[in-house]
Structures are given as structure tokens and as C-alpha cells.
Amino acid sequence: MKDQDKPTVLLEYHLKKLKLPTILREYAAMAKVCSQDRSDYMTYLLRLTERELLDREKRAAERRIKQAAFPVIKTMDTFDFKAQPSINQQLVRELMRGEYIAKKENVLLIGNSGTGKTHLASAMAFAACAQGSKVKFYSATALVTELMECREERRLQRLQKQLQRLHLLVIDELGYVPFSKIGAQMLFEVVGRAYEQQSLMITTNLPFQQWTEVFGSERLTGALLDRLTHRCHIIEANGESYRLRQAKRRSQAKPKTN
Ligand code: ADP
Ligand code: MG
Numbered sequence: 001m002k003d004q005d006k007p008t009v010l011l012e013y014h015l016k017k018l019k020l021p022t023i024l025r026e027y028a029a030m031a032k033v034c035s036q037d038r039s040d041y042m043t044y045l046l047r048l049t050e051r052e053l054l055d056r057e058k059r060a061a062e063r064r065i066k067q068a069a070f071p072v073i074k075t076m077d078t079f080d081f082k083a084q085p086s087i088n089q090q091l092v093r094e095l096m097r098g099e100y101i102a103k104k105e106n107v108l109l110i111g112n113s114g115t116g117k118t119h120l121a122s123a124m125a126f127a128a129c130a131q132g133s134k135v136k137f138y139s140a141t142a143l144v145t146e147l148m149e150c151r152e153e154r155r156l157q158r159l160q161k162q163l164q165r166l167h168l169l170v171i172d173e174l175g176y177v178p179f180s181k182i183g184a185q186m187l188f189e190v191v192g193r194a195y196e197q198q199s200l201m202i203t204t205n206l207p208f209q210q211w212t213e214v215f216g217s218e219r220l221t222g223a224l225l226d227r228l229t230h231r232c233h234i235i236e237a238n239g240e241s242y243r244l245r246q247a248k249r250r251s252q253a254k255p256k257t258n
Helices: 003-017 022-035 041-066 089-096 115-131 139-154 156-164 181-194 208-215 219-230 242-253
Strands: 106-111 135-139 168-174 198-206 232-237
Touching: 003 022, 022 041, 041 115, 041 135, 089 115, 089 232, 106 115, 106 219, 115 135, 115 168, 115 198, 115 219, 115 232, 135 139, 139 156, 139 168, 139 181, 156 181, 168 181, 181 198, 181 208, 181 219, 208 219
Parallel strands: 106 198, 106 232, 135 168, 168 198
Antiparallel strands: none
16 A cells, blocks of 8 residues: 555545545545635535535435335425315415424315325425425325234334324325224324324315214214314315316317227
């Protein structure tokens, strides 16, 4: 080894040990830039640490998005509000800022199938990840199945703790499948624990009057709705299914063959 290589070898070893991968990657190129600019030592260090910090935040956001387990990534820029005028756009835009999460408020998206509820929930939850919140996206059925499995295997407490660590828990498509009695009770417990501790975001095709059909007990449903809606933003989507409309458009656009 040549003598002049020694410090860089040691430096790179230190940067690795200190877990500063961006500085490790960029220190040499940045040194050239800074000497051309005649920047001082402090500016050099500032630029490097700034990049490390930015990269670190980016990596953390990517990790949160991965952990949120979105079925598909949807964002607001692909949502066409004109196609669904019943949706309160102003409220959606406000919720995109994520202040409801700090206030531990809930979001409920209610409406027919295909009106964009899952799309909006995904986009809002995605934004929350980017803003630093811990999020997890579940379909109602998957969540109940996981709760039941964990209960059978005596891992329920662990799952409950994991869920409680989240800032935002998304429960998609509540109401398509009725729950067993135990399933309903376990979901009720999730909502109960979340109350004023974390935000829930729920999408459903069920008007409130019909929730009893899915949860079984009227008393249970009453208590659940009470907690859920106490501090809650409600987005209603009453229009036609987006998919259906597009399918209709496509078939209208096709020339008749007979
Ligand atoms: P829901 O959950 O209400 O049943 P989805 O959010 O799953 O509906 O929407 C169905 C499909 O149509 C998705 O691919 C979604 O991205 C798309 N979609 C629905 N509404 C809109 C809209 N207003 N603008 C753009 N895409 C939409
Ligand atoms: Mg949906």
C-alpha cells in the first residue's frame, strides 16, 4: 500500500463502521467540487452530512412504504375528481396533509363498489408514509384472518402490540364478507384499542344501518360505531363505478360489428 492511500482506507473503514454510506460514496467527488469552489472545510462537511441526512430520510420512507404492504401503489395525481363529483375534494386534500394522524382522528370512506375508496385510502396512507408515519394496509378479511390465526397460535398479544405501534391502520373493504362471532369481537378489540391512540382508516360499501349484519351483535356494533365515529372524517362516494363507466365508454367507442 502506498502511503497516500492509507488515510482513505482508514476513512472508508470509519465511514462504514459509522454507517454513513452516502458520505462514503460521495466524499471524494465532493472534495473535488469543494476544492474547485474553494469552499472551506466546514462547507465540505455540511454538504456531505446534508446528503447523508436526505438519503437516510429517503431510505426510511421507502422502508415505511414497504412495511405498509400496499396491495398496489396509488397516488392522488392519478385520481380524477371530476369522475366522482360526490367526493369532497377539499376534505381529501386536507387529509393528504396528514394532520388527522397527529390528532389520532379516523377516516371513513363509504360508498358503492368501484367509486375509488381503496384508491383514495391508498393515496392518503401513502402520503402518510412519506410524511413519517408508520402505516399498515390490511383488507378487513386479511386482518381478521390474521387475528384469528394468531389467536389460535397464542401470538395474539404480539400482533396486537405490532398493530398498536402503528400511527395509521388501514382496514379496506369492510362489509364484503360477514365475520364470525370471534372475528367480529377481535376486530372490535382492534378498534377499541385504537380509540384516541392511533388513527384508523376504513373503507366500506356499507351504510351505517347495515353494519350490524356484518358484525352480528347490535350492542357490539353500536359501541364500535360510537368509538369509530367519535373523531372521524367521513368521505362519501355515491357515484357510478369508475370501472363500469370506463367499460361502458369502451363498448360505446367500439364500432358495431353487425
Ligand atoms: P372501491 O374501493 O371504491 O371499490 P377502487 O378504489 O378499487 O374502488 O377503484 C376501482 C378502480 O378504478 C381502481 O383501479 C381505481 O384506481 C380506479 N378509480 C376509481 N375511481 C377513480 C377516479 N375517480 N379516478 C381515477 N381512477 C379511479
Ligand atoms: Mg375497494
